[in-house]
Amino acid sequence: MHNKFRRIALSLWSFNQSFYPMKILVCISNVPDTTSKINFTDGDTQFDKNGVQYVINPNDEFGLTRAMWFKEKQGATVHVVSVGEADAEPTLRKALAIGADEAIRVNAHPSDGFFVARQLAEVVQKGEYSLVIAGRESIDYNGGMVPGMLAHLLGMNFVNTCISLEIDGNNATAEREIDGGKETLSTSLPLVIGGQKGLVEESDLRIPNMRGIMMARKKALHLVEPVEAPQRTQDQKFEKPAPKGAVKLVDANNLDQLIDLLHNEAKVI
Amino acid sequence: MSILVYAETENGKLKKNALELASYAGALANTLGAQVVAMTIGAENASELGKYGVNKVLNVTQSELSSFNAQAYASALTQALQSEGATVALIGSSADSKYMAPLFAAQANASYVPNVVEQPLSTSPFQVKRTAFSNKGFAITEMSADVKVIGVASNSFGLQEKETACEVTDFNVNLGDGDFKTKSVEVDKVVGKATIADADIVVSAGRGLKGPENWGMIEEMADILGAATACSKPVSDLGWRPHGEHVGQTGKPVATNLYFAIGISGAIQHLAGVSASKVKVVINTDPEAPFFKAADYGVVGDAFEVVPQLIEKLKEFKAQNA
Ligand SMILES: Cc1cc2nc3c(=O)[nH]c(=O)nc-3n(C[C@H](O)[C@H](O)[C@H](O)COP(=O)(O)OP(=O)(O)OC[C@H]3O[C@@H](n4cnc5c(N)ncnc54)[C@H](O)[C@@H]3O)c2cc1C
Ligand SMILES: Nc1ncnc2c1ncn2[C@@H]1O[C@H](COP(=O)(O)O)[C@@H](O)[C@H]1O
Numbered sequence: 001m002h003n004k005f006r007r008i009a010l011s012l013w014s015f016n017q018s019f020y021p022m023k024i025l026v027c028i029s030n031v032p033d034t035t036s037k038i039n040f041t042d043g044d045t046q047f048d049k050n051g052v053q054y055v056i057n058p059n060d061e062f063g064l065t066r067a068m069w070f071k072e073k074q075g076a077t078v079h080v081v082s083v084g085e086a087d088a089e090p091t092l093r094k095a096l097a098i099g100a101d102e103a104i105r106v107n108a109h110p111s112d113g114f115f116v117a118r119q120l121a122e123v124v125q126k127g128e129y130s131l132v133i134a135g136r137e138s139i140d141y142n143g144g145m146v147p148g149m150l151a152h153l154l155g156m157n158f159v160n161t162c163i164s165l166e167i168d169g170n171n172a173t174a175e176r177e178i179d180g181g182k183e184t185l186s187t188s189l190p191l192v193i194g195g196q197k198g199l200v201e202e203s204d205l206r207i208p209n210m211r212g213i214m215m216a217r218k219k220a221l222h223l224v225e226p227v228e229a230p231q232r233t234q235d236q237k238f239e240k241p242a243p244k245g246a247v248k249l250v251d252a253n254n255l256d257q258l259i260d261l262l263h264n265e266a267k268v269i
Numbered sequence: 270m271s272i273l274v275y276a277e278t279e280n281g282k283l284k285k286n287a288l289e290l291a292s293y294a295g296a297l298a299n300t301l302g303a304q305v306v307a308m309t310i311g312a313e314n315a316s317e318l319g320k321y322g323v324n325k326v327l328n329v330t331q332s333e334l335s336s337f338n339a340q341a342y343a344s345a346l347t348q349a350l351q352s353e354g355a356t357v358a359l360i361g362s363s364a365d366s367k368y369m370a371p372l373f374a375a376q377a378n379a380s381y382v383p384n385v386v387e388q389p390l391s392t393s394p395f396q397v398k399r400t401a402f403s404n405k406g407f408a409i410t411e412m413s414a415d416v417k418v419i420g421v422a423s424n425s426f427g428l429q430e431k432e433t434a435c436e437v438t439d440f441n442v443n444l445g446d447g448d449f450k451t452k453s454v455e456v457d458k459v460v461g462k463a464t465i466a467d468a469d470i471v472v473s474a475g476r477g478l479k480g481p482e483n484w485g486m487i488e489e490m491a492d493i494l495g496a497a498t499a500c501s502k503p504v505s506d507l508g509w510r511p512h513g514e515h516v517g518q519t520g521k522p523v524a525t526n527l528y529f530a531i532g533i534s535g536a537i538q539h540l541a542g543v544s545a546s547k548v549k550v551v552i553n554t555d556p557e558a559p560f561f562k563a564a565d566y567g568v569v570g571d572a573f574e575v576v577p578q579l580i581e582k583l584k585e586f587k588a589q590n591a
Pocket of ligand 2: 029060116144146
């Protein structure tokens, strides 16, 4: 009797698995373009957004493109989310133009990694996503902490510096970059990854076309308010690196001098 | 009060970075009046940590933990933190440590700040200085939770000896199935060669080298120096070199003592990723290449002439200084 019930439950479950496509959430950090000059204002307490172009965090762009592959080849649904103020919306629209189905903006200033992870956890739980694709790090604050903290909050599996990802039913095979090589991991959904270049090749990244941009205007961009969550870190002040002294040029025919400088002056060889 | 250090090992030996973290902890212990406890997994030479200020080593020898698993290692570290009642934990910047750190910090309800470049500026309130904006700036960050997890940037503090009586004890970790839901299937790693993360010297080359067939001299120069090889982004995008060698803002960060940039123009994204290196040497045909503005030493010249000569001179130098 017990066993029979289990069998029915199991077959219903696998029916559900094949019937409902995988739901993927791609986490998008809205960051200054890589060519941006970095300046600070308000007595060096704020990042100066003046004249700065914002883009999808490069690591997230690789993840979004991989998500598009799961959508096209495996029928997945792809939503994107950003914790940010209204100025994050053009970046979310760009993700919609690239092909995401819906976007969510959590209306809060993303000032602390734990706070952001807590907001994202709420979105993942409500939306019942089984795969969360985030980036290894955002190129602005370089925390590299949101995906791991999110995985912990949700009790999901986690693979960082992920350079390839295959999903088969509930099983996942991922590769991650390690120092001096790579490691292949086997894990299962629900899963969070911290992705980067390698998930797809540079040449596969998509630039939104006219049709995508038109369609993106009609797609849903949901606005949700943040939940209460503690801030565990606070940036108090910013500094720029000290200006660099002039380069010492060595004549190409006098390389002994270079070796001498590296040995006796810089003391690095 | 105690400070917990996660001292990483490789093939049973402490990594150099573990000694740097111990040194950092030793200095911080003086400020805080704390003792330093290190947790290490399968270190044969654990007592060496005593040279750098560690009072006590918790050595984990369980076979389930003999190879890296982020979740299980995070649990181990959380248990070590709790059993010692530590309020500050120090983690390095290797790929493994950066994978584990957020899991550990979340488990420990801690404030976590990575890429910290010096001793805390103040301990009450607790403030640290870290790189931000891909090395284009620094942030002074306050850590407000009771437990603080500090990710120390590689090569930012160096080694500082502090001879200390050090006790090594076995530490047993309670592990559950939940700790092993992600399993390693295969590790594909270059052996016997320095990695970008660990090397003191990195020899890096760019599109100026014209094609993959010309990397022999780069490899040779790296060999002589015991250096790791690296490359600019287009070089890996073109498939001339493996992706793992791509350094810069969207590749690996480099924080070595010495960085050679050969035939690399010095685009802002490249510089952002390598500027934490202490001494930079540029070899480039174009005297206007932007990299010269960010370099310490420069040679204006053709890599195909300069590098082979430099290799000969380095060989002579090594022979004399061996
Ligand atoms: C979003 C984004 C992210 C990026 N991230 C990165 C990154 O992380 N890392 C990165 O490296 N780039 C990155 N880039 C690319 C970056 O903008 C540059 O295009 C790239 O760094 C240039 O590589 P290079 O210097 O090897 O090539 P080039 O710019 O083509 O420079 C080649 C140099 O070699 C010199 N040269 C030519 N022949 C010789 C010779 N015989 N001997 C000596 N010198 C010679 C030339 O004078 C020139 O300075 C990024 C770009 C974007 C848009
Ligand atoms: N404000 C945010 N909104 C959505 N996702 C974010 C946000 N901040 C960080 N992430 C995700 O977490 C990754 C790592 O970011 P970080 O921990 O800030 O370095 C990014 O690549 C994003 O995928």
